[in-house]
Amino acid sequence: GGSVATGTGGVGTGGISGTGGNGIISTGGTGSGGTGSTAAATGGRIGTGGTATGGTGTGGAGTGGAGTGGAGTGGTSGQRIISIDFVGGQTAMTSTEIAGVKPAARWNNAPGASGSLTAFADNQGNSMNCGLTWTAGTGGVWRLSWPDAPGNTRMMNGYLDPISASAPAKVEVTGLPSSITGSGYDVYVYAYGPLSSGTRTSIYAIGSTSISVTQTGPSASTFTGYTPAPPGGSGNYVVFRGVTGSSFTLTATPGTASGTQTRAPLNGIQIVSPSGS
Missing domain, CATH: 2.60.120 (Jelly Rolls)
Structure with missing residues (x-):
């Protein structure tokens, strides 16, 4: 039989999550700060004689775009x-x-x-x-x-x-x-x-x-x-x-x-x- 058109609305694509900040390295430390992903960043590795203080990464919250679908007016989907x-x-x-x-x-x-x-x-x-x-x-x-x-x-x-x-x-x-x-x-x-x-x-x-x-x-x-x-x-x-x-x-x-x-x-x-x- 012939194809039947649908009245299904389109879906918008959400935004991309931001990258968290780098951890701060303490004096004397040699560790690199971790990278946060919308949560707390992982602290740097402990350097010789020093303590690394973990940096707090602030994740960028993406806002999803709302797609406007081309929906048929009246009837159910496919009618x-x-x-x-x-x-x-x-x-x-x-x-x-x-x-x-x-x-x-x-x-x-x-x-x-x-x-x-x-x-x-x-x-x-x-x-x-x-x-x-x-x-x-x-x-x-x-x-x-x-x-x-x-x-x-x-x-x-x-x-x-x-x-x-x-x-x-x-x-x-x-x-x-x-x-x-x-x-x-x-x-x-x-x-x-x-x-x-x-x-x-x-x-x-x-x-x-x-x-x-x-x-x-x-x-x-x-x-x-x-x-x-x-x-x-x-x-x-x-x-x-x-x-x-x-x-x-x-x-x-x-x-x-x-x-x-x-x-x-x-x-x-x-x-x-x-x-x-």
């Missing part, structure tokens, strides 16, 4: 994370904001109901000539209307908003490099929208793998954390594990609904390599 936020007409994220189940900076903003990107940045600041196209289907974009705040709130607030099973939202990622695909990767899909009452299901799929998510109203009025949704259960994100290949297509399809219009919100995605990290 490469590509994060994409479907802005949904809300405030776009800045490159320093941290968000996601896999906390990471450098989110790539995907504004509007449809569009494309031709380059990404990952959490370590690497630029990649990958491709992204997306469409919200017939529903366009919408929002949770949470009070704006950087990070997780801002990432989750806006989303693609498909409303018809015949026109699902579709996201296609192409051109992933071998450094991402070599050991496989996991795709985290964030899925949460406003719901005043009732229950609805949404279906998310990559290839032949599909996961159904249930949401029951009322929805939260602020961001309260991430909850994984088991197949058919409730939560605000799902994970497709062990995805391979340089491209994939994600669909978000509205399912059934009681007391509300069908929806399949798609707030954002994270591509995390290697798989299982």
Whole structure:
């Protein structure tokens, strides 16, 4: 598989210990003073009829320099994370904001109901000539209307908003490099929208793998954390594990609904390599 970049900081090199002073020779002595090494120097040898007085060497204390490492932002050492936020007409994220189940900076903003990107940045600041196209289907974009705040709130607030099973939202990622695909990767899909009452299901799929998510109203009025949704259960994100290949297509399809219009919100995605990290 491809090599995986690390986010390990560099280590500074400490200073060199100083050399202690020479011992003082007594009158009549012929001995040479010892050399101290950050401690007391060894006294000179005793001369004929005289006594050598040991000199005290003062060691020079070197101060270690602190190296500044080039560490990746977010994720654990060795993880490469590509994060994409479907802005949904809300405030776009800045490159320093941290968000996601896999906390990471450098989110790539995907504004509007449809569009494309031709380059990404990952959490370590690497630029990649990958491709992204997306469409919200017939529903366009919408929002949770949470009070704006950087990070997780801002990432989750806006989303693609498909409303018809015949026109699902579709996201296609192409051109992933071998450094991402070599050991496989996991795709985290964030899925949460406003719901005043009732229950609805949404279906998310990559290839032949599909996961159904249930949401029951009322929805939260602020961001309260991430909850994984088991197949058919409730939560605000799902994970497709062990995805391979340089491209994939994600669909978000509205399912059934009681007391509300069908929806399949798609707030954002994270591509995390290697798989299982």
